[in-house]
Every structure is written in C-alpha cells, then in structure tokens.
Amino acid sequence: MTELNVCLSPSLIPLFEVEDYIVVIIDIFRATSSICYGIDNGAEAIIPVSQVEECVAYQGKYPHYLLAAERDGKVVTGFDFGNSPFSYTEEKVAGKTVVLTTTNGTHALHLSRNAKKVVIGSFLNLTSICNWLKTQNDNILLVCAGWKNNFNLEDTLFAGAVVDQLKGGGFVLDDAAIASNDLYQIAKSDLDTYLKKTSHSERLKKLGIEADIAFCLQVDITTAIPVLEGEKLVKLV
Amino acid sequence: MTELNVCLSPSLIPLFEVEDYIVVIIDIFRATSSICYGIDNGAEAIIPVSQVEECVAYQGKYPHYLLAAERDGKVVTGFDFGNSPFSYTEEKVAGKTVVLTTTNGTHALHLSRNAKKVVIGSFLNLTSICNWLKTQNDNILLVCAGWKNNFNLEDTLFAGAVVDQLKGGGFVLDDAAIASNDLYQIAKSDLDTYLKKTSHSERLKKLGIEADIAFCLQVDITTAIPVLEGEKLVKLV
Numbered sequence: 001m002t003e004l005n006v007c008l009s010p011s012l013i014p015l016f017e018v019e020d021y022i023v024v025i026i027d028i029f030r031a032t033s034s035i036c037y038g039i040d041n042g043a044e045a046i047i048p049v050s051q052v053e054e055c056v057a058y059q060g061k062y063p064h065y066l067l068a069a070e071r072d073g074k075v076v077t078g079f080d081f082g083n084s085p086f087s088y089t090e091e092k093v094a095g096k097t098v099v100l101t102t103t104n105g106t107h108a109l110h111l112s113r114n115a116k117k118v119v120i121g122s123f124l125n126l127t128s129i130c131n132w133l134k135t136q137n138d139n140i141l142l143v144c145a146g147w148k149n150n151f152n153l154e155d156t157l158f159a160g161a162v163v164d165q166l167k168g169g170g171f172v173l174d175d176a177a178i179a180s181n182d183l184y185q186i187a188k189s190d191l192d193t194y195l196k197k198t199s200h201s202e203r204l205k206k207l208g209i210e211a212d213i214a215f216c217l218q219v220d221i222t223t224a225i226p227v228l229e230g231e232k233l234v235k236l237v
Numbered sequence: 238m239t240e241l242n243v244c245l246s247p248s249l250i251p252l253f254e255v256e257d258y259i260v261v262i263i264d265i266f267r268a269t270s271s272i273c274y275g276i277d278n279g280a281e282a283i284i285p286v287s288q289v290e291e292c293v294a295y296q297g298k299y300p301h302y303l304l305a306a307e308r309d310g311k312v313v314t315g316f317d318f319g320n321s322p323f324s325y326t327e328e329k330v331a332g333k334t335v336v337l338t339t340t341n342g343t344h345a346l347h348l349s350r351n352a353k354k355v356v357i358g359s360f361l362n363l364t365s366i367c368n369w370l371k372t373q374n375d376n377i378l379l380v381c382a383g384w385k386n387n388f389n390l391e392d393t394l395f396a397g398a399v400v401d402q403l404k405g406g407g408f409v410l411d412d413a414a415i416a417s418n419d420l421y422q423i424a425k426s427d428l429d430t431y432l433k434k435t436s437h438s439e440r441l442k443k444l445g446i447e448a449d450i451a452f453c454l455q456v457d458i459t460t461a462i463p464v465l466e467g468e469k470l471v472k473l474v
Contacts, residue, residue, distance in 0.1 A: 008388055011248045015387050150252050151245055153412045175390040175435050179420055186419055198412050 003139040004171035006159045006180045009146045010104070013111040022138050023115035024129065024162065026122070027145035028154040030083050030209070031105035033122040033216035035233055038088035038098060040125070040222035045097045045232040050106040052076055058099045066093070069101040072207070085215050097232075104145040109228065112143055120226035120233060123158060123191075123216065128223040130165035132236070140166070142177075153183070153198050157191060160184025191217045240376040241408035243396045243417045246383045247341070250348040259375050260352035261366065261399065263359070264382035265391040267320050267446070268342035270359040270453035272470055275325035275335060277362070277459035282334045282469040287343040289313055295336045303330070306338040309444070322452050334469075341382040346465065349380055357463035357470060360395060360428075360453065365460040367402035369473070377403070379414070390420070390435050394428060397421025428454045 005021070007013055026032055035046050049055055052069045059067055069075070070082035081087035083102060112118050116138065121129045133140055142162055144155035160180035163173065167181065187194035192214065227236040242258070244250055263269055272283050286292050289306045296304055306312070307319035318324035320339065349355050353375065358366045370377055379399055381392035397417035400410065404418065424431035429451065464473040 008245060009249060011252070012246060012387060015248070015385070147412075148252070150249060150411075151413045151416070153416060156412075156416065174387075175384075175393075176388045178434055179388070179390060179393065179416070182420060182423055183416055186423070197415055 001172050002137065002170065003174070004163060004166055004177050005139070005141050005174045006156075006163070006176035007141055007143045008151050008156060008176050009144060009149055010108045010111055011149045013108070013143060016141055018112050018115040018141065020139050021115050021141035022117045022119065022133070022136055023112040024119050024121040024133070024140065024142045025105060025108050025112060025145060026142060026155045026158050027102065027105035027108065028122060028158050028216055030085060030212055030216055031100065031102035031145070032120045033124055034083055034085040034088050035100065035120050035226050036122045036124045036222050036224065037085045038093045039226040039233065039235050040224035041088060041090040042094035043088070043098055044095055045234050046226065047097065047099045047232050048102050048106045048109055049099060050101070050103050052101055055079070055099050055101050062097070064097075066096050066098045068098055084209065084212050086212070104147060107149075108143050108145040113228070115141070118228035119236065121158065121162065123161070123219045124222045125220070125225060126158075126161055127165065127220045129225050130162055132225055133162070133166060134169060140171070142180075154195055156180050157184050157187050157194070161188070238409050239374065239407065240411070241400060241403055241414050242376070242378050242411040243393075243400070243413035244378055244380045245388050245393060245413050246381060246386055247345045247348055248386045250345070250380060253378055255349050255352040255378065257376050258352050258378035259354045259356065259370070259373055260349040261356050261358040261370070261377065261379045262342060262345050262349060262382060263379060263392045263395050264339065264342035264345065265359060265395050265453055267322060267449055267453055268337065268339035268382070269357045270361055271320055271322040271325050272337065272357050272463050273359045273361045273459050273461065274322045275330045276463040276470065276472050277461035278325060278327040279331035280325065280333055280335055282471050283463065284334065284336045284469050285339050285343045285346055286336060287338070287340050289338055292316070292336045292338050299334070301334075303333050303335045305335055321446065321449050323449070341384060344386075345380050345382040350465065352378070355465035356473065358395065358399065360398070360456045361459045362457070362462060363395070363398055364402065364457045366462050367399055369462055370399070370403060371406060377408070379417075391432055393417050394421050394424050394431070398425070401425075
C-alpha cells in the first residue's frame with residue numbers, strides 16, 4: 001500500500017521519514033507558482049535561497065545569473081526582479097539561471113532534500129504533476145510551505161486538489177490528506193473568493209499583489225514539473 | 238481586536254506567544270474527554286503525566302492517589318484503571334485525585350503551561366467552555382494535542398466546533414481557525430461517520446474502544462471546566 005500524506009507545515013516535516021517519499025513542495029503565493037512558470041518558460045534552472053545575502057553571493061561567482069529578491073513586496077535595489085510570476089516570462093528567463101529568494105519555500109525544500117525526489121507543485125501545473133505522480137507507484141508527501149512555519153489555507157487547498165486527483169488510486173490517506181481534500185471540495189468552485197476569508201489574503205493585498213494572486217490561482221496553464229537536482233530546480237525530463 | 242487561533246499540532250505551539258492567550262487543550266480520544274468527565278463527576282484533581290513511571294512515582298509519595306495507565310489499550314498491571322472515560326464515573330473518582338498517563342495531552346499541556354490560563358475542552362463540555370470563553374475578552378488559542386505531534390481530525394473538528402460558537406464575537410480568526418470551522422460544518426451532522434474515514438479510527442477500533450469513541454463524541458453532557466493549577470487540573474470556579 002502506498003501512502004498519500006500531507007504535511008501541513010515545515011515544522012511537521014521531521015515527523016515523516018522523507019527518504020521514503022516523493023515530496024511535492026507547495027508555496028502557492030508565490031514561490032512555487034513562479035518556479036513552475038519560469039521552468040515552463042524555459043529557464044535552465046532556478047536556485048531557491050532563503051536570504052538576500054545568499055543571492056548576492058551567487059552574483060559574485062556567477063555574474064550571468066539573474067537575481068530575484070524582494071523585501072516587503074518590493075524588488076531589492078540592484079536586483080533583476082522580484083518574486084512576481086510576471087517576472088518569469090519566456091522573454092525574461094528562457095535559457096537563464098535564476099536565483100530566487102524565498103523564505104518559506106526554501107525552508108521546506110531544505111528539510112525535504114533527502115526525499116526520493118523533490119518536485120514543485122502549483123495550481124499552474126496541477127494536472128501535469130498529478131499525472132506524473134500517478135505513474136510513480138511510490139509514497140507521496142505533499143509539503144505545505146505555509147507562512148513562517150504555520151498552517152496556511154492556500155497551500156492546503158492545493159494539497160487537497162492533488163489528493164482529489166489521486167484519491168481512489170489505491171493510496172492510504174492520512175488525516176491531513178482527508179482534511180485538505182474536504183477543504184478543497186468547499187473551495188474549488190471559486191478559490192479566490194474562498195481565500196479572501198483569510199487574514200493572509202489581507203496582508204497580500206496590502207503588498208499590492210492582487211494580480212499575482214489571481215495569476216497563481218490559474219489551473220493547468222503549464223505542464224513542466226520542476227525537480228530538485230543538487231541545489232538547482234530544473235525541468236523533469 | 239482579540240484573536241481566535243487554532244494550533245493544529247503541539248509542534249506548532251512555539252509559533253505562538255502562549256503568554257498572550259487563554260489556551261484550550263484538546264485531546265478528544267480520550268484524555269481531555271476523560272478529564273472533563275472526571276472533574277464533572279467530582280474528582281478533586283487530575284494530574285496528567287506522560288510516562289507510566291511518573292505515575293508510579295506519585296504512588297510512592299501519595300498512596301491514596303488513583304493511578305490510571307494504559308499500554309496498547311490495556312490497563313497496566315497494578316494500576317487502578319486506564320484512560321477510558323467509563324473509569325471516571327462519580328462512584329470511582331468523587332473526592333479523589335487521579336494521576337492520568339497520557340502522552341499527547343500531557344505534551345500539549347506542558348508546552349502551554351505559560352499561558353494566561355490553561356483549560357481543558359472536549360465535546361462533553363463544549364457549550365460550557367464556549368460560554369466561559371465568550372466572557373473572557375481575551376485572545377484564545379485552541380491547541381490540538383494531535384497524534385504523536387501530527388495533525389488529527391477529531392481534535393481539529395472540536396476546535397472547529399468552538400470556533401463555530403465563538404465566531405461573530407469580534408474575534409480575528411487565523412487560517413487554521415477558518416479551516417477547522419469549515420471542516421466542522423462538513424462533519425457536524427454526524428461526527429462519528431465523518432471520523433470513520435480516518436486511519437486513526439481504524440487504529441482505535443483495533444484497540445476495542447469503540448464504546449469510548451461514541452462516549453467522547455457526546456455533546457454537552459457535562460458543564461465543569463477543568464483548569465490547570467500548578468501540576469493539577471481542577472474544576473474552574
């Protein structure tokens with residue numbers, strides 16, 4: 001029997017033997033959405049780091065890398081762009097390596113690095129990643145990056161969307177997978193309206209990134225599956 | 238603005254400044270249900286410990302204390318009773334102090350001990366504890382004891398039941414409170430059937446405690462609110 005489990009916060013990753021799982025990292029607003037979009041648009045690699053300083057260190061070694069860093073929702077001075085998915089268009093990233101600063105997503109990736117495989121999920125590549133997961137015949141752990149180590153709804157809803165596509169495929173679901181799927185059933189007809197209930201949504205609105213949010217909630221506009229190889233996220237082939 | 242937050246696992250307690258909250262500890266199957274029932278039936282105090290050995294240590298110092306300890310669902314030899322709520326009847330516990338061995342519940346209590354107040358919730362005293370919380374005009378943190386530090390549905394559903402009674406009272410809900418309440422809306426018409434979906438439920442069934450589970454899902458059969466004073470849980474007056 002293969003397991004389909006959901007880890008609702010990076011703080012709970014140590015409860016799982018990640019070596020036994022394929023891990024899907026989820027950070028819907030906005031890291032994993034931007035990563036899926038960038039890789040789909042031909043970025044050679046995306047390197048997630050947690051600190052702006054690490055990002056700068058890459059620039060020293062690899063001057064041709066593009067650097068993406070934000071603080072308080074604004075592009076840090078001297079950087080090429082921020083975390084908006086609109087920065088990851090084909091014309092900007094095709095053939096390029098991007099160093100992306102993302103606190104929650106990088107933290108979740110780091111704690112999952114010993115998994116059988118680490119792939120990146122978002123609503124953008126939902127069906128593509130689900131179809132691939134169905135062929136793996138392996139335990140799956142959906143890791144919600146959350147917000148500062150705490151639970152958040154947008155990542156949980158995406159986990160529920162994956163469970164919705166995989167359930168019935170012989171997986172054993174844990175309680176978090178059941179809950180995520182049930183929450184997704186409530187929200188799926190209008191994710192945006194459902195998420196407007198959250199305080200996080202208020203916070204994001206203040207950052208002026210409503211267009212980003214709407215973009216990140218689009219379903220199945222990409223097919224590439226980013227996979228972790230060493231420190232780099234590249235297209236799974 | 239007062240906050241109504243839900244902590245979905247003891248592992249997430251460090252994310253909250255518990256000093257700023259009244260904490261409600263939730264361990265539906267079966268610790269907090271048994272505690273509510275025992276205190277309502279006149280137990281002078283219930284002392285939760287995590288190890289059978291600690292329980293034994295109390296016996297040395299206070300031979301008149303009743304000791305409750307289970308391993309693998311069976312009463313440990315030499316102990317007065319286990320964790321079944323049926324052990325906490327008036328005739329067994331009135332006027333007595335009981336030392337209760339409970340791993341998940343004790344862990345959550347220990348991590349919450351610096352809160353403004355720590356009270357014990359279960360479906361048995363749901364409305365009573367909600368009515369009291371409404372009068373406190375303070376931040377509230379509902380702590381799910383979970384199962385070995387991971388998320389579980391039964392504790393989350395109870396958190397949702399509390400949110401359901403308190404929402405609209407001027408509280409700001411975090412994402413976990415919103416999710417718990419939405420899950421409760423799905424489950425509330427038949428909690429038992431909803432929980433049968435969980436693997437935890439299968440595990441509990443194997444322990445032969447279906448009668449305990451049915452007992453723990455009864456709503457509002459008690460009114461006492463157990464509160465932590467030092468190491469002891471006593472009746473809030």
